[in-house]
Amino acid sequence: MDQAPEKILVKGNEAIAMAAIDSGCFLYFGYPITPQNDIPEYLSKHLPLLGGEFIQAESEIASINLLLGASATGARAMTSSSSPGISLMQEGISYMAGSELPAVIINISRSGPGLGGISPSQGDYFQATRGGGHGDYRMIVLAPSTVQEMYELTCLAFDLADKYRNPAMILGDALIGQMKEPLNRRKPKPMDLPPKDWALTGAQGRRPNRLKSLYLQDGELSEHNWKLYQKYEQMKKEEVRFESFFAEDAQLVVAAFGSMARVSKTSVELAREEGMKVGLFRPITLFPFPGGALNTLSNRIKRFLTVELNTGQMVEDIKLSVGRDSEVYFYGRPPGSLPSPEEVLEEVKKYYPTNQG
Amino acid sequence: MELVFKRPECLIDVPFHFCPGCHHGVAHRLVAETIDYFKIREKTIGVASVGCSVFMYDYFNIDVLEAPHGRASAVASGVKRARKDRIVFTYQGDGDLAAIGISEGIHTANRGENITIIFANNGIYGMTGGQMAPTTLLGQKTSTSPYGRDFSYDGYPIRMAEMLATLEGCAYVARVAVNTPANLIKAKKAIRKAFQMQIEEMGFSFVEVLLACPTNWGLSALEANRRVAEEMIPYFPLGVFKERKMADYL
Numbered sequence: 001m002d003q004a005p006e007k008i009l010v011k012g013n014e015a016i017a018m019a020a021i022d023s024g025c026f027l028y029f030g031y032p033i034t035p036q037n038d039i040p041e042y043l044s045k046h047l048p049l050l051g052g053e054f055i056q057a058e059s060e061i062a063s064i065n066l067l068l069g070a071s072a073t074g075a076r077a078m079t080s081s082s083s084p085g086i087s088l089m090q091e092g093i094s095y096m097a098g099s100e101l102p103a104v105i106i107n108i109s110r111s112g113p114g115l116g117g118i119s120p121s122q123g124d125y126f127q128a129t130r131g132g133g134h135g136d137y138r139m140i141v142l143a144p145s146t147v148q149e150m151y152e153l154t155c156l157a158f159d160l161a162d163k164y165r166n167p168a169m170i171l172g173d174a175l176i177g178q179m180k181e182p183l184n185r186r187k188p189k190p191m192d193l194p195p196k197d198w199a200l201t202g203a204q205g206r207r208p209n210r211l212k213s214l215y216l217q218d219g220e221l222s223e224h225n226w227k228l229y230q231k232y233e234q235m236k237k238e239e240v241r242f243e244s245f246f247a248e249d250a251q252l253v254v255a256a257f258g259s260m261a262r263v264s265k266t267s268v269e270l271a272r273e274e275g276m277k278v279g280l281f282r283p284i285t286l287f288p289f290p291g292g293a294l295n296t297l298s299n300r301i302k303r304f305l306t307v308e309l310n311t312g313q314m315v316e317d318i319k320l321s322v323g324r325d326s327e328v329y330f331y332g333r334p335p336g337s338l339p340s341p342e343e344v345l346e347e348v349k350k351y352y353p354t355n356q357g
Numbered sequence: 358m359e360l361v362f363k364r365p366e367c368l369i370d371v372p373f374h375f376c377p378g379c380h381h382g383v384a385h386r387l388v389a390e391t392i393d394y395f396k397i398r399e400k401t402i403g404v405a406s407v408g409c410s411v412f413m414y415d416y417f418n419i420d421v422l423e424a425p426h427g428r429a430s431a432v433a434s435g436v437k438r439a440r441k442d443r444i445v446f447t448y449q450g451d452g453d454l455a456a457i458g459i460s461e462g463i464h465t466a467n468r469g470e471n472i473t474i475i476f477a478n479n480g481i482y483g484m485t486g487g488q489m490a491p492t493t494l495l496g497q498k499t500s501t502s503p504y505g506r507d508f509s510y511d512g513y514p515i516r517m518a519e520m521l522a523t524l525e526g527c528a529y530v531a532r533v534a535v536n537t538p539a540n541l542i543k544a545k546k547a548i549r550k551a552f553q554m555q556i557e558e559m560g561f562s563f564v565e566v567l568l569a570c571p572t573n574w575g576l577s578a579l580e581a582n583r584r585v586a587e588e589m590i591p592y593f594p595l596g597v598f599k600e601r602k603m604a605d606y607l
Binding site: 027029053055057058059061062065066067068069070071072073075077091092095099200201202203204205208209210211212213214 | 398399400401402404405411414417418419420421422423424425428431432433434435436437438439440443460461464468
């Protein structure tokens with residue numbers, strides 16, 4: 001049944017909480033941390049009324065393990081936190097990847113290292129895309145850049161987590177989490193997903209199910225790791241998502257994700273107004289990274305400017321993706337200040353080919 | 358002829374990996390007998406911890422989830438909140454519950470999660486080769502307290518059952534041992550009571566079981582069994598520390 005589209009003005013964080021409920025997630029576990037508190041606050045209000053469960057855990061370590069347990073029953077479940085809390089969750093995320101448990105983890109990232117600050121930052125890119133915890137695993141990582149995407153990508157994260165039996169993360173930041181925009185709260189069509197015959201529901205009329213990540217017998221762990229690898233390869237084939245904006249005829253392409261893509265998009269528009277052929281390439285999936293699309297783009301475009309709210313993380317993936325004859329430039333801002341579209345435009349002008357004499 | 362003793366239905370017919378004289382197998386059996394008694398094998402979900410108890414899924418003929426080290430009680434809470442119609446228990450050692458997982462254990466108890474924890478206390482890290490545990494007795498030599506546990510260095514052994522019994526959320530807290538037939542019968546009764554509490558939705562239940570670890574104590578099976586009575590029970594007294602009645606159930 002189609003829902004009537006409902007346009008509401010909400011924060012990015014609230015959009016995530018709504019998406020969780022609309023995705024059939026009625027179990028939430030979390031620990032307070034700025035700047036994501038709107039998520040637990042919204043869910044603590046709404047989940048009990050829907051027959052769901054909300055636990056304010058004693059720590060992020062407990063949160064991720066409550067999530068692990070709930071997910072093992074086949075139910076949809078979610079936690080949210082911000083950078084220091086996400087660091088505490090890495091152990092549990094590794095276990096979930098190893099035990100092949102789906103779950104959605106929201107990181108409304110703030111600044112680090114350490115206690116850092118509460119301003120927006122993209123300093124968690126490495127942690128999110130490189131695994132973060134121990135062992136050779138990957139996590140699906142989606143990077144929204146609008147409130148609408150906070151909603152839609154959270155819905156998608158639940159589907160992808162279930163499809164691959166793997167944790168999925170939304171990597172937002174204080175900027176997108178806290179800003180308000182109109183949201184069209186329309187549930188996306190759910191994916192056709194495999195049955196959760198692995199779930200722990202009590203061994204009734206079947207052999208017992210076991211969910212574990214310990215493999216001690218000869219060859220077992222190698223086999224298990226290869227199996228996980230095959231899933232990550234399948235994700236690379238089937239789940240890559242990106243936005244290409246004015247890239248077709250561009251002489252220079254700005255590469256940015258999340259909030260910085262938002263700023264850079266305006267810079268691209270300003271550059272176009274000044275007659276410069278500048279485009280934007282925005283990875284939506286940070287893992288799997290849209291490296292193939294970038295590589296194809298680099299057959300024609302030889303100049304890439306990576307813009308990040310850190311001192312250079314995604315730029316490594318851009319460099320690995322583009323052809324050898326492409327130049328990759330970097331403009332980064334450590335946490336504490338946001339570049340304006342005009343400031344990014346100044347950087348664009350530095351590297352735009354016609355300005356190079 | 359009448360059959361008077363058999364393998365519990367929810368134990369798989371394989372030999373335990375436990376060392377000779379180790380009490381884990383006995384404690385496993387008591388849990389298995391309890392599950393059989395209540396006929397809940399098909400609706401029970403076990404949560405294994407890290408340590409010698411991790412192989413629970415090789416022995417119990419039930420659904421089992423493996424938790425990260427120390428996190429079993431949080432994991433079990435997650436399972437239970439998602440499936441309140443299921444019986445959920447953890448089986449955790451002293452390193453797992455009283456050291457790395459003490460925070461999760463306390464808060465799970467305090468929330469009154471309707472789960473059961475079987476706490477296997479042998480006062481030592483078994484799986485990793487006999488290091489000092491939070492429940493290692495004063496003066497006890499281990500591979501990381503080679504001169505004997507000294508309170509000025511290492512603090513005192515933690516009495517988990519007494520500590521948890523102070524929390525309102527707990528419905529049932531007991532400490533038992535399996536070193537003698539008499540104690541074994543009491544242990545069985547306590548574990549049964551703990552599961553019954555959960556079935557009746559009375560809240561959190563906790564049974565600490567004192568176990569012998571002959572290998573890491575450096576004793577024979579007989580000597581280790583004797584040490585439970587002579588050294589462990591005097592410091593970790595047996596008994597029921599909390600038992601919620603229906604009347605005081607808020």
